[in-house]
Each structure stands twice: as C-alpha cells, then as structure tokens.
Amino acid sequence: MCGIFGCILKEGNAAPLIHASLKRLEYRGYDSVGIATLNDNKIQLKKDQGKIDEVHRILNLDDLPGTIGIGHTRWATHGAPLKVNAHPHSDCTSEIIAVHNGIIENFIELKSELQNLGHIFASKTDTEIIPHLIEESMKTNPSLSFAEAVQETIKRLEGSYALAVMSTREPDKIVCARNESPLVLGVNGNGVFCASDIPAFLPITNKAVMINNGELVILSPNGYEIKKIKDSTPVNREPETIEWTPEMAVKQGYPHFMIKEIHEQPQTLRNTLRMQDNYLDLITTFLDRASEVFMVACGTSYHACLAASYMFSKLAFLPTYPVYASEFVEQHGKSVNIDSTILAVSQSGETADTLAAVTCAQQRAATILGLTNVIGSTLTRVSRVYIGTQSGPEIGVAATKTFTSQLSVLAQLALRLSKKRGKISQDEMDCLEEKLLQLPDTVDTIVRTQEEKVKQIAKKYKDSKVFFFLGRGISTATAFEGRLKLMEIAYIPSIAFPAGESKHGPISLVENGFPVVFICPKDDSHKTLIGNIMEMKARGAHIIAVIEEGDEQIKALADDYIEVPKGIPSVLSPIPFAVPLQLLAYYVALEKNYNPDMPRNLAKSVTVK
Ligand code: M6R
Numbered sequence: 001m002c003g004i005f006g007c008i009l010k011e012g013n014a015a016p017l018i019h020a021s022l023k024r025l026e027y028r029g030y031d032s033v034g035i036a037t038l039n040d041n042k043i044q045l046k047k048d049q050g051k052i053d054e055v056h057r058i059l060n061l062d063d064l065p066g067t068i069g070i071g072h073t074r075w076a077t078h079g080a081p082l083k084v085n086a087h088p089h090s091d092c093t094s095e096i097i098a099v100h101n102g103i104i105e106n107f108i109e110l111k112s113e114l115q116n117l118g119h120i121f122a123s124k125t126d127t128e129i130i131p132h133l134i135e136e137s138m139k140t141n142p143s144l145s146f147a148e149a150v151q152e153t154i155k156r157l158e159g160s161y162a163l164a165v166m167s168t169r170e171p172d173k174i175v176c177a178r179n180e181s182p183l184v185l186g187v188n189g190n191g192v193f194c195a196s197d198i199p200a201f202l203p204i205t206n207k208a209v210m211i212n213n214g215e216l217v218i219l220s221p222n223g224y225e226i227k228k229i230k231d232s233t234p235v236n237r238e239p240e241t242i243e244w245t246p247e248m249a250v251k252q253g254y255p256h257f258m259i260k261e262i263h264e265q266p267q268t269l270r271n272t273l274r275m276q277d278n279y280l281d282l283i284t285t286f287l288d289r290a291s292e293v294f295m296v297a298c299g300t301s302y303h304a305c306l307a308a309s310y311m312f313s314k315l316a317f318l319p320t321y322p323v324y325a326s327e328f329v330e331q332h333g334k335s336v337n338i339d340s341t342i343l344a345v346s347q348s349g350e351t352a353d354t355l356a357a358v359t360c361a362q363q364r365a366a367t368i369l370g371l372t373n374v375i376g377s378t379l380t381r382v383s384r385v386y387i388g389t390q391s392g393p394e395i396g397v398a399a400t401k402t403f404t405s406q407l408s409v410l411a412q413l414a415l416r417l418s419k420k421r422g423k424i425s426q427d428e429m430d431c432l433e434e435k436l437l438q439l440p441d442t443v444d445t446i447v448r449t450q451e452e453k454v455k456q457i458a459k460k461y462k463d464s465k466v467f468f469f470l471g472r473g474i475s476t477a478t479a480f481e482g483r484l485k486l487m488e489i490a491y492i493p494s495i496a497f498p499a500g501e502s503k504h505g506p507i508s509l510v511e512n513g514f515p516v517v518f519i520c521p522k523d524d525s526h527k528t529l530i531g532n533i534m535e536m537k538a539r540g541a542h543i544i545a546v547i548e549e550g551d552e553q554i555k556a557l558a559d560d561y562i563e564v565p566k567g568i569p570s571v572l573s574p575i576p577f578a579v580p581l582q583l584l585a586y587y588v589a590l591e592k593n594y595n596p597d598m599p600r601n602l603a604k605s606v607t608v609k
Contacts, residue, residue, distance in 0.1 A: 003025025006071070070097070257394075296345070
C-alpha cells in the first residue's frame with residue numbers, strides 16, 4: 001500500500017502541493033518518497049529513502065520547477081526500502097516517468113522480455129517495467145499518442161495498480177489508470193489532481209471523481225477525460241461533493257481504523273495471493289530441509305503460528321512447534337542448533353521478544369526465516385529469507401487484516417510444501433487452491449452480510465463479565481484470537497481453550513447466562529464439538545456459534561449464531577472464522593464506549609521485553 005499523487009496546475013508550482021499532499025498520504029507508507037515535475041520539456045526528479053520530513057530536510061522537495069508533477073510515498077513490497085527503489089521510476093531515455101501503487105504479478109516475465117530487447121533497469125521494483133513498456137510501445141509504434149501507449153502497456157499488466165505517468169513527449173498530460181488499487185481525481189478552479197485517496201487533496205478541494213477498475217484517465221490543463229482501458233469507450237462522470245472532515249477522510253469515512261482495516265481484508269487477502277513464487281518457493285525449500293521448525297511470535301502473530309502448525313502438520317506432514325517468543329529462550333535456547341529452523345512471524349518486525357528469540361537462535365547458528373508486514377524492519381534484516389504480508393500499514397492497535405494475511409501466506413507455504421512432498425492427492429490440492437483463491441470473496445460476504453447481526457449480538461452480551469471461546473483442532477487458534485481481540489479492546493476477561501479441554505477444569509466457571517462462543521467449521525471435529533456445546537448448554541451457558549451457512553444442527557442448539565459461507569476447508573477456516581470475532585470485539589468495545597483504536601496500556605509495536 002503506497003500513496004500516489006499527481007497534479008496539473010494553472011498557476012503556481014506543483015512540487016510544494018505534491019509534497020503537502022504526500023504528507024497526508026503518509027499513513028499509507030513511508031519507506032521512501034519521490035517527486036517528479038515537468039519543466040521546459042525536462043523531467044526534474046528528487047527522491048530518497050526515509051520518511052517525507054527526513055527526505056525534505058535534506059533535498060527540499062518543494063524546490064522543483066513546473067506546474068505539472070507526480071509524487072509517491074512508498075510501502076515497500078518488491079525491493080528493499082532504498083533510494084534506488086524509491087518512485088518515480090523512469091525509462092531508458094528519462095522521457096517517461098511513473099508512480100505506482102499495487103503489485104504487478106507478471107513483472108518478472110515482462111522484465112526479462114524487456115531486458116532481452118536491451119532495456120536497462122535500475123531498481124528491483126515491479127513498477128519500473130511500466131515506463132520501459134511505454135517506451136517500447138512508443139518505439140515500435142511511433143504513431144501512438146502517449147495515452148495510447150500507456151493504454152497498450154496496461155493491457156499487458158496482470159495484478160493491481162493505480163498509476164500516474166508523465167512524458168516529455170506530451171508535457172501537458174498525466175495519464176492514470178486503475179485496477180484494484182484506489183484512485184480518485186480532485187478538481188478545482190486551479191487544476192486537476194489524481195491521488196490514492198481523498199485526504200490527499202481535501203484541504204484544496206472537496207470535489208472528487210471516483211475512478212473504477214479498468215479505467216484510464218487523461219489529465220490535462222483542460223480537465224479530465226475517462227475511458228475504458230479495454231475498448232476506449234468514453235466514461236462521463238461528474239465530480240461529487242465530499243462532506244468528510246480531513247480526519248474522517250483518512251479513515252475513508254469509517255469511524256475507526258480498526259473497522260476500516262476489518263473491511264479492507266478482501267483486498268489485503270487478494271494481495272497476499274499475488275505473492276511472488278520465488279520467495280514462497282525459497283522458504284518452502286528451507287522448511288522442507290529443516291529437521292525441526294520453531295514458529296516464534298507474540299500475540300496475534302502467535303495465533304497465526306498456532307493455526308499454521310495444524311496446516312503444516314495436516315497438509316505437509318511437517319511437525320512444527322509454535323512458541324511464544326517471550327518463552328523461546330528459556331524453553332528452547334539451549335537446545336536450538338545449526339539444524340534448527342526458526343520461522344519468526346511479526347506484523348511490525350520490531351517486537352522485542354520476537355527479535356530476542358531470533359537473536360538467540362542466530363547465535364546458535366539456526367536458520368532464520370521471517371514473515372512480516374514491514375519490509376525494511378529489523379526482522380527482514382536478520383532473516384535469511386523473508387516474505388512481506390502485503391497488508392499495508394495497520395494503524396489500529398488490534399491486529400486484524402495482518403492476521404488474516406499472515407494466515408494466507410502460511411497456508412500457501414503449507415500447500416507448497418505439501419506439493420513438494422507429494423503428501424495430498426491432486427484433487428484435494430486443486431480444491432484447496434481453489435478455495436484459497438475464493439477467500440477474499442468469502443470474507444467480503446461475511447463482512448457484508450453478518451456485520452448487522454454481530455452488532456445485535458454485541459448489544460445483547462455487552463455487560464457480560466466474562467466470555468469463553470472454544471474450538472477444536474485448528475479452530476483452537478481462532479478461539480484464542482477471538483479471545484485476545486475481545487480482551488484487548490473491550491476489556492472483558494475472556495478464556496479460550498480447545499473445546500475438549502474445557503471439561504478438565506474451566507467448565508466449573510459456567511453458570512446461567514454465561515456466554516460461550518463456539519467456532520464451528522464443518523470439519524472432522526463437528527460431531528464432537530456438538531457434544532461440547534451440549535455440555536455447556538446443560539449448565540446454562542448461552543451459546544454464540546460461528547457456523548457454516550445452513551448448519552441446522554448447531555443453529556438449533558445456539559442462542560445466537562453468525563454464519564460464514566459454506567464449504568470452507570478446515571485448514572483454511574481460521575481466515576474467515578476470525579472475521580466475525582474481530583467484528584464482535586469491535587462492536588462490544590463501541591457498546592462500552594471504548595476507543596478500539598487505542599486500547600489502554602497497549603502499543604502497536606511492543607519494543608521492550
Ligand atoms: O508486530 P507483532 O506481530 O510482532 O506484534 C505482536 C503482538 O504485540 C500483537 O499481535 C498484539 O498482540 C496485538 N495487539 C494483537 O491485536
């Protein structure tokens with residue numbers, strides 16, 4: 001998730017406006033920043049790694065001439081957060097320059113095709129292929145206008161993008177396009193703007209034009225022209241008036257970052273499914289060779305590891321040990337050795353306990369693999385191989401979208417390992433791969449259809465003094481995560497157990513009206529889980545069940561139920577089943593008048609041991 005901005009002004013310099021607008025997009029990422037303007041038929045460029053203020057202090061980003069320009073604030077996905085990878089990126093002739101937010105899935109093939117044609121690349125980014133493809137298109141077909149060359153290029157891109165491109169050949173234009181990554185135009189008496197998000201231009205105009213997937217836009221001093229990428233059909237769209245305050249705009253109209261981030265999950269899951277094969281394959285190879293695998297993490301990331309231990313065991317027959325990072329040194333510090341592999345999972349990549357576990361293992365020559373949302377974080381620097389979870393910055397203290405992204409990447413690793421080891425049938429593999437691809441839509445359905453119901457359940461149980469969360473098998477991890485969410489933002493003491501364990505002690509707490517949340521995928525544990533529900537009901541518990549659509553057996557037993565779409569394989573179930581629990585915690589917190597984005601005593605990144 002990066003921020004892009006572009007503008008064509010009638011009066012005044014573009015650079016200071018681009019700089020100020022990028023500052024308002026900094027919540028989308030801040031690994032590096034760059035601005036390019038067009039003046040006297042030449043591209044003027046300033047860019048560097050670091051936050052906008054740091055780079056501005058050294059380079060003075062406002063000091064670029066010209067009334068037209070583009071800018072970018074980066075959240076690294078392909079290539080480390082270094083100057084060389086900072087946007088804008090240009091072609092071989094320095095006549096075409098582009099900024100991009102998104103992931104080009106087929107960039108490796110396109111890059112090698114361009115390299116064979118003699119193109120020279122400076123960066124490791126996927127974006128850099130875009131100006132080179134445009135250059136190539138204009139070279140092979142000189143009669144194309146700049147916009148037509150961009151259009152031809154875009155037709156070859158697979159993946160997600162919001163991009164803005166300029167060229168010295170037509171120095172009064174910016175061409176933009178969108179597929180999946182957000183893009184919006186702004187207009188006022190002094191010019192036209194394109195941006196990743198409305199807050200970028202809200203202080204200068206509240207007249208916005210939303211751009212849809214598959215649309216190309218030509219910005220010029222005369223205004224904007226929108227057309228369909230596939231067949232150039234013109235699109236007429238008038239600006240609408242945005243009533244949001246700047247604060248509401250950063251949250252895209254949502255009252256809190258947490259609910260915004262819950263709603264972003266269909267998109268963030270789509271991003272994780274675009275992961276580059278080579279990184280996944282490399283980690284899979286290390287896991288395959290390992291004689292023991294410890295998965296170390298804290299909090300929500302630990303729950304992702306717990307779920308993954310079931311995935312690796314069931315799909316790839318690989319036993320793994322999920323360990324709380326804060327316990328790792330005491331528990332395994334002496335035995336870990338050169339044959340051990342550590343898969344460290346951390347949203348921030350900066351959690352002190354996780355890094356301490358990694359340091360201990362590294363000193364004993366173990367292999368370190370990392371899974372993190374922040375490329376450039378300490379975890380990426382100390383890992384032999386790492387993967388980014390591509391969720392974009394998560395601002396709410398409670399981890400939501402990063403949890404489901406971690407699970408999606410871990411599931412892909414387990415599937416690859418399974419394939420490599422030949423552990424499951426082709427039919428089963430095909431079915432799991434298909435279901436994995438459907439997960440973004442599944443999560444979208446859950447959020448769309450169940451949010452109102454969850455709100456009612458939150459109202460009903462908001463005064464409960466304590467909650468139970470129970471599940472069997474892999475759903476134990478989902479139960480743990482549901483409990484953590486409710487405890488950390490709604491401050492309700494909660495208990496989670498594997499459902500089978502509850503009768504070995506915790507059940508003694510249950511009395512009339514005691515709320516018990518059961519996680520009930522339709523998997524091998526379903527029958528036994530019904531027995532566990534009966535045990536609780538017999539003692540007066542109120543059953544809140546998260547079930548698969550049409551699960552009439554559990555519906556009949558539950559006091560309240562939340563439904564997720566049918567047919568989710570057990571190993572993938574924590575992804576969709578966690579979503580109603582995130583919503584439950586959020587709405588209980590609201591009922592109790594707590595700010596879910598800033599729970600007391602907590603920090604987004606815990607950098608002390
Ligand atoms: O950045 P990390 O994933 O390493 O953070 C780990 C925990 O601190 C984090 O998951 C924490 O438990 C969250 N508040 C959970 O919502």
